[in-house]
Amino acid sequence: MTNKAKILIVDDNVDTVELLTKRFHAEGYDTSEAYDGEQALQQVVEYQPDIILLDIMMPKIDGYEVSKRLKSYDNTKHIPIIMLSAKARVPDKIKGLDLGADDYIVKPFDYRELSQRVKYWVTVKVEVEERLTKIRQLEKELIQSERLAAVGQTVASLAHYVKNILFGLKGGVYLVDEAFKENDTDSLKDGWDLVESNMGRISGLVLDLLEYSRERKPEYEKCFPNEIADDVCKLTQESAKEYSIEIIKDFDPSMGEAVMDPKGIHRCLLNLVSNAIDACIYDSNEEKKWVVRVKTILEDDGMVRFEVSDNGCGMDEETKKKLFTGFFTTKEGRGTGLGLLNTQKIAQEHGGTITVNSQLGQGSTFTIRMPYRDVATSGATGKED
Ligand SMILES: Nc1ncnc2c1ncn2[C@@H]1O[C@H](COP(=O)(O)OP(=O)(O)O)[C@@H](O)[C@H]1O
Ligand SMILES: [Mg+2]
Known part of the structure; x- marks a missing residue:
């Protein structure tokens, strides 16, 4: 994966871009380029780089702003950014790192050092992506198991409710049976009432369940x-x-x-x-x-x-x-x-x-x-x- 990694080179200096493009191609990387911050943001969307080499001083949107924006979006924040700048003062570096850059290299730089850093950050990105995939998979499994737990709970409540109705029905049937044996019309009436009210409860339950389970558009x-x-x-x-x-x-x-x-x-x-x-x-x-x-x-x-x-x-x-x-x-x-x-x-x-x-x-x-x-x-x- 390392050698096929995609590098986005962002610099308003055409010579720098050309030089870096040549060098990284020689190492087997794929590259794309942008000459100002606006192009850079667009290229991130279109090219989907694995790593970004980012100059700071550029027309329109500068490198600090590009970095800040990319790190604020969920789908771009994990792309490593190496800032390349002639600004060698410590506060400039700190600002760059504060705004989300992952690394900071001062110009003029030694190409071998840059190459090592790129290699390192590409490995980091691959690792982060693997972990992210794993986390997403785990999240999916968690949601699934929570859903199953909820279904289990629903079934348990339902079973409890139906059991109560069944008790009612059994009680009613028992009363009716006894009433027949004894020829007792009063008990017959009581038993039958019990049967009827529990039938009512079943039909109420079924109606409620149907109502809840179906997607229903209002009928205007x-x-x-x-x-x-x-x-x-x-x-x-x-x-x-x-x-x-x-x-x-x-x-x-x-x-x-x-x-x-x-x-x-x-x-x-x-x-x-x-x-x-x-x-x-x-x-x-x-x-x-x-x-x-x-x-x-x-x-x-x-x-x-x-x-x-x-x-x-x-x-x-x-x-x-x-x-x-x-x-x-x-x-x-x-x-x-x-x-x-x-x-x-x-x-x-x-x-x-x-x-x-x-x-x-x-x-x-x-x-x-x-x-x-x-x-x-x-x-x-x-x-x-
Ligand atoms: N007007 C109300 N006054 C007091 N409690 C209420 C009222 N409406 C609903 N509740 C409470 O909310 C619960 C759920 O209501 P509902 O979903 O209609 O189910 P059910 O009527 O079958 O119990 C009731 O059991 C009761 O505790
Ligand atoms: Mg109610």
Whole structure:
């Protein structure tokens, strides 16, 4: 490799360049040349030298600047630079080395010395490159093994969750069996309820998993954001009432028709409202009158804001940190821990964001902001992609 190494010779003195070119060719090196700093930078990109001999005093960009720039870029910083200069004073050398030169040779120089140094630096470069390749390979392997560890963890959480459902199903089937034997319709009803609720959990899990695993582009179409929010409130009203939780609608009347992804928004809001209801159910403060508020706001900057707040149990700092992690749930055996992860995914795919504000024992507010397009200006006639 040493003898085929490529040397870029940079000097505004044509005689020096010619002399060095001849000498290095005789030694079997490949060379290219540049006569000022600008050419030098260009040649580094085009020629991709293994080593650079760099004069300091040159028109346009001087050697110090060339060295400084090359050492600041990731893909050129490992190319050794030997500065060649008539500037023999110690401060000049120090400046050169400070700005990234690897070596400094004073003109007039002894060619044999220069040749030795070039040989040395070419070996160094080969070694550095070999190590870099090795490090990159190791980095790749590390990422791969981290990914496998994450998959392993996911599978473990999933297995745990499915096991819980299975227990529920078995319990239900047992009750039904016994009820048949005893001809006891009350137990039959209990058993069947247990079977049904666990079937619900399986289908919820599968839907959440599918949602999370597929790349989904928003399906933009004309819709009324307030109507979507209203539908979510209607869907959850019944189960809220069961626990004496009031759902309050607070919709911005200036919100008209917009071009957005109604199905995605619906899923997000349903996740947030279900969580808000759960937060009230899990609240231990029986004195409270629980309220879930669903708010829509049309903002000036082309964004729609959806806010879902509750005065339920709130969250501690630990929970807040883990909110958007897959399979994180505090609802032992009842939650998949995928709801917020999916909500965040959908919001982001829609070019939006989700934020949270919460106080332990006081309640939480989740806010989604999404860009909307005006029906009048978007020219949309119906579905588009
Ligand atoms: N409104 C809320 N109030 C309090 N805690 C919440 C609220 N929303 C989410 N959380 C917390 O975040 C966790 C993850 O929520 P999510 O991803 O929807 O999964 P899941 O509802 O299945 O547990 C919940 O288990 C709960 O601890
Ligand atoms: Mg949830």
